[in-house]
Amino acid sequence: MHSLFCATMTMLLAASPGVEVTSLTGTSVSGQLQSMNQGTIQLKQGQDDRQYPLSGVLNVRFPQNRFQRTLETPLMVRLADGSRFPIQDLKSNDRETVLQGEQTGSLSVPTKAVTSVRFGALNSDLQKSWDKLLNGKHSKDLLVVQKENVLDYIDGVVGNITADRIQFFAGEDEVPVNRQRVFGIIYARPATTETTPFCSIKLTDEGTLQASAISYNGTDFEATLQTGARTRLSPSVIANLDFSQGKVRYLSDLEPRNIEYTPFFDTVWKYRRDKHRDGGPLRVGGKEYTRGLYIHSKTLLQYRLKDDYRRFRAVMGIDDSVPGIGFVYVEIKGNGRTLFAGNVKSSDSPVDLDLDVSGVRDLEILVDFGDNLEICDHLDLCNARLIK
Structure with missing residues (x-):
């Protein structure tokens, strides 16, 4: 018993x-x-x-679920809704693409929702070339091949894809291509209106699914992707469910409409997003942060906010990487009205900012010189975010 x-x-x-x-x-x-x-x-x-x-x-x-990569080199597929995840195989015709993944299972999506498929493995040299092709504008589909450490392509129209063949039309000619010789496919797709997902599902194989709906019945998750495809997921394959989109906007995702630098000496220390000046994480009060801004004195950042946000929140302090003599004056304004003003020193505890930005369209952040010239004036605004 x-x-x-x-x-x-x-x-x-x-x-x-x-x-x-x-x-x-x-x-x-x-x-x-x-x-x-x-x-x-x-x-x-x-x-x-x-x-x-x-x-x-x-x-x-899901703190017990760790990121993991399969030992086999998986294929990588991207969908028009922003989903990106590894798969083990796919078959495709002009209407439907069936994707088979270890974590997503069998997933059927409209072929017009697939924007790219990568069959080959990436290294540091190929990454830049592949990203450049992905981000380019193309009037025809691209059949991408690898020649040593260089990517090249032929443009045309991609047809059916089977386990070993890719149907490809180059002009008037139909060419059956051995799939093993293809590094990837990039489809020419018309621009689509982006819609905010209800939930961004982060998988432990480092895939991301953009879902319009998700539920948990006590055993499995059921998710509907923005493409309309449905999938069932085990809790063990989920690392994080992100509901922030449409609710939260990180300042590091926004482009300032104006930036002004005023160096004390001759060196201009440019602000950085989501990393410190040395490329490492932001560190304040003994804690590391993956999101935020690094701002050196004297810097003025001005943002135009398009959406109706209520609060601006951040953890503010001098970065832990510098000696304890950092000293800056910080002023944050909304529509010209001062929301925060004060000195920030290395010896201070981190400041939890929580500012009312209701109705604010023009947000201004000034990091000015303090009492120690500009020495060690490395201010971090960690997790700086706007909340609806």
Whole structure:
């Protein structure tokens, strides 16, 4: 009886993944995931079941699930909705493409929703060439081939794809191509209107699925991609559920409409996004941050906000990488009105900014010289974000 009870409890625990839920306010709660629908997420916390509205959730993290890569070189597919994930095989005709992945299972999508397929493995030299082709504008499909460490292509029209052949039309000629000789395919697709996904699903194989709907029934997740395709996912393959899109905008994702640098001496220290001046992570108060801005004195950043945001939040401080003599004066304005003004020194504890930006269209951040000239004036605005 005891062994049966233990086995039953083990199964129940396995079916209830542990998650960490972070809200828009930055607070986090942990518990065992019980259920989730389009409106709420339910956790078991101790003896209690508690529900939280998804409208106030930033992300749901699965701390026990680690990122992992398959030993076999997988294919990589991109969809028009922004989804990008590895697969093991695919078959395609002019209407439907069937994708087979270890984590996504069998997924059927409209062929017109597929923007690229990479068959070959990337290295540092090929990465730049492949990205350049992906980001270029093409009037025809590209059949990309690898010649040593260089990528070349033929333009035309891609037809059916089987396990070993790619149908390709170059002008009036139809050419059956051995799939093993092809590095990748980039389709010429008309520009589509971007829509904000309900949830961005981060998989442990480093894939990303953009979903218009997602639910959890106590065993599996069911997701509907923005392409209309449906998939069932095990909790063990999910690293994070990101609900921030449409709710949160990181300042590092925005382009300032104006930047002004005023060096104290001759060196101009340009601001950087999501990294410190040395290329490493932002570090304040002994904690590392993957998102934010590095700003050196004297720098003025001006942003034009198009959306209706309510709050501006950030963790502010002098970066831990410099000696304890950094000293800057910071002033943040909204529509010309001062929202924050004060000195920030290395000896200070990190400042949690939470500013009301309701109705603000023009946001201005000034990092000015302090009392120590410009020496070690390396200010970080960590997790700097606008919240609706």
